[in-house]
Amino acid sequence: MAGAASAPYPTLPPDLTPTRIGWDASTLDPLQPVAQARRRSRAWVQTHWRIPCDIAESVELAVSELCTNAVRHGGGLAGLELLRVSPSRYGPSSLRVLVTDHRPDRPPRTTPPAGPLSEHGHGLTLVCALTLSWGWHTLGTDQKQVWCKFAVPGPYVAGC
Template identity: 35%
Template sequence: MSQKSLSQVTSPTHHFTVQLSATRRGARLARLLAERQLDDWGLPLEGAVHIVAELASNAVLHGRVPGRDFRLRLKLHSDGTLRIEVTDARGDRLPSTPAPVADDLESGRGLRIVTAYADRWGVDEVPAHAKTVWAELTPDRRHQ
């Protein structure tokens, strides 16, 4: 690797990680802790907190395995990009691009919300049959 490419690697300047129970209470706590951490970092909250709430909720509803927790990780990179990661225990249930949802349904909008607020999002497979759903917000999008 050349010296130039080493300087282009973006490493986190701030990071926050917490393991939470895969329950509604754990999902709510993920949102509250993210809100507090982003506020401590001096970042706008709205879009990022909505993403955390949706990804944590999905981890609890669709990624839950009895006796296993989920993990929330926030990384603020030196270029100002915020990466949100939620890792759950169900690597066999991978989310996909959201399809249209009927107006009268109460669910099915979570990834549409993530898509609306994030610059990009995706899923990474993790060892032990788990997955990480991540979303990134660049400095311009964090203000929305």
């Protein structure tokens, strides 16, 4: 086509995947809920949201730590949600991991582990180091939700 200017970047189709995905514990393998939650989360953020590998790995690790805490200290994993937030005038694009458990009376603790070789006590410290922020709140009288937030690039980034 003579005289037609080519676009500097290829036009990508709109990403029509949901901006929120989640699983309740009943849909996860009852014998391996943490491993399955971790695998599903990594697959979703890479395949559907096209999150870069380094961030996808950090999301997978945070999901693993928060779900493990829910199983060990929170009376069992109740649910996992991933929330992708588009950029706006209020902030950049982000991804939140929300893990729900059954013990609202047991707030998450960030007490230091007994030592550097201790097998316990590093989870929330690791989540804090990987994410922009984290926190928790109660959901009614029978659940709490622990969350963390990641900065992610805009909507059309190639995955791994």
